[in-house]
Amino acid sequence: MVARVSTVAFQGIEGVPVDVQVMVAPGKVGMQIVGLPDKAVAESRERVQAALHASGLSLPAKKVTVNLAPADLPKEGSHFDLPIALGLMAALGAIPGDALDGYVVIGELNLDGTIAAVSGALPAAIGANGLGKGLICPSDSSAEAAWAGSEIDILAPRSLIALANHFRGTQVLSRPEPAVRASPANMPDLADIKGQESAKRALEVAAAGNHNLLMVGPPGSGKSMLAARLPSILPPLSPPELLEVSMIHSIAGQLAGGKLSDRRPFRTPHHSATMAAMIGGGLRAKPGEASLAHNGVLFLDEFPEFTPQVLDALRQPLETAECIIARANHRVTYPAAIQLVAAMNPCRCGMAGEPGHSCARGPRCVSDYQGRISGPLMDRIDIRIDVPSVTAADLIRPAPAEPSAAVARRVARARDIQMDRFIAFGMPHILSNARCSTAMIEKMAEPDAGGLQLLRDAAEKMKFSARGYHRVLKVARTLADLDEKMTVGRIHLAEAISYRIAGERLTAAA
Numbered sequence: 001m002v003a004r005v006s007t008v009a010f011q012g013i014e015g016v017p018v019d020v021q022v023m024v025a026p027g028k029v030g031m032q033i034v035g036l037p038d039k040a041v042a043e044s045r046e047r048v049q050a051a052l053h054a055s056g057l058s059l060p061a062k063k064v065t066v067n068l069a070p071a072d073l074p075k076e077g078s079h080f081d082l083p084i085a086l087g088l089m090a091a092l093g094a095i096p097g098d099a100l101d102g103y104v105v106i107g108e109l110n111l112d113g114t115i116a117a118v119s120g121a122l123p124a125a126i127g128a129n130g131l132g133k134g135l136i137c138p139s140d141s142s143a144e145a146a147w148a149g150s151e152i153d154i155l156a157p158r159s160l161i162a163l164a165n166h167f168r169g170t171q172v173l174s175r176p177e178p179a180v181r182a183s184p185a186n187m188p189d190l191a192d193i194k195g196q197e198s199a200k201r202a203l204e205v206a207a208a209g210n211h212n213l214l215m216v217g218p219p220g221s222g223k224s225m226l227a228a229r230l231p232s233i234l235p236p237l238s239p240p241e242l243l244e245v246s247m248i249h250s251i252a253g254q255l256a257g258g259k260l261s262d263r264r265p266f267r268t269p270h271h272s273a274t275m276a277a278m279i280g281g282g283l284r285a286k287p288g289e290a291s292l293a294h295n296g297v298l299f300l301d302e303f304p305e306f307t308p309q310v311l312d313a314l315r316q317p318l319e320t321a322e323c324i325i326a327r328a329n330h331r332v333t334y335p336a337a338i339q340l341v342a343a344m345n346p347c348r349c350g351m352a353g354e355p356g357h358s359c360a361r362g363p364r365c366v367s368d369y370q371g372r373i374s375g376p377l378m379d380r381i382d383i384r385i386d387v388p389s390v391t392a393a394d395l396i397r398p399a400p401a402e403p404s405a406a407v408a409r410r411v412a413r414a415r416d417i418q419m420d421r422f423i424a425f426g427m428p429h430i431l432s433n434a435r436c437s438t439a440m441i442e443k444m445a446e447p448d449a450g451g452l453q454l455l456r457d458a459a460e461k462m463k464f465s466a467r468g469y470h471r472v473l474k475v476a477r478t479l480a481d482l483d484e485k486m487t488v489g490r491i492h493l494a495e496a497i498s499y500r501i502a503g504e505r506l507t508a509a510a
Ligand SMILES: Nc1ncnc2c1ncn2[C@@H]1O[C@H](COP(=O)(O)OP(=O)(O)O)[C@@H](O)[C@H]1O
Pocket: 192, 193, 194, 195, 196, 217, 218, 219, 220, 221, 222, 223, 224, 225, 226, 343, 390
């Protein structure tokens, strides 16, 4: 007899249905798993046998064949243990054959028969719900699975015995509750930053329009400090955004305690990050930092210290909002709509451009260092600013600074204006100016006569690329939105162009 159990294989953030077929028949004693399993799946055999034994169920002296269908779909991960064990239990009559019919099953087994947490419980639950089925998952993964919907039937046992007892009716498993992660109470606040008014303004504009930002300045001028305060002024995630972000974090096994939060991701990979760590991939395909920052911020401190190949690999997610990882026999895609925020010193010694300082290595100190950032990557950064050292006057007797909450209100207002406009244009899925298509931004950010003249002159003089031209328009649109103005005026374009020119100077120096 063949017992069948439904489970999933993860491709990107989607759970693709997989059918686990278990047959116990006379023949050479042993257990074999077929159907393109990777190493972790092949090792299931040992864990399943030990866990069943520990639960008081010994395998008969027969041949056990486990097939994971469709056979040509690669299977990665350890979450196939539980469906295989349950299939075997059904084949041996230890649980009723039809008990598993309405469920998708995922879970890893410990040798003592307890069930260990796995990644991907949330996408698995959403997939199961789509098929009209319930989910059997480890108790420790159940809090995130519960987010898939209140109507979905979830069984979250701690051990094989607890599940068998549930099916026998001697012990009832209760439904898990979705958990919310409380926002950290003491987030760093903009009010801590003395002076640096123009840098704070740029941070606000970047937050309001979801624009990429580069800060250049000497060590200790407060670049890292400014970036760390960006989360405190960003608007919370909308429910659909929240779900997408959580699915990625679930696949990566990074939802601590299965708790979801509506705070935007803020990822700060170290500059030693490898390609696999940044874009995704590795031995078992996992989302990288760029995908973990989906719908949030990817902050790269000490920008030129990153490997040039890793930086250039970011060009694709910056353009298409997804990371594509090529594997031996298939491709995996993870969403990666990121806001790139970067900080760097102007040169290796860090002091180029500071009054009274001259680099020991001369102008090459600047050009070598900044040349590590490729032109095409620089072209994708909308707002580039110089962050000079804080003046002594600002440090000693600072004017009272505005708290993050006040800035966050203006940012939220500007985002609302953008969303209303995108809805009016029939594109409700676009949420910020930075994500708008070039054709649309030309319509939405038509400058007045004065602005047009300024833009024409600047584009000619500074030799903007086509991408640069559109990015200036997008930033100008955001500036007008912050101003609550319908039309993009000369003043907005002037500010947007100034953010671009800081970078043109950088590229010219390089
Ligand atoms: N504008 C500022 N207001 C208050 N403190 C500052 C400011 N700029 C720098 N600091 C102080 O200097 C330290 C270093 O700042 P940091 O952000 O790490 O500099 P950077 O990243 O530019 O090298 C901060 O921890 C803070 O104590």
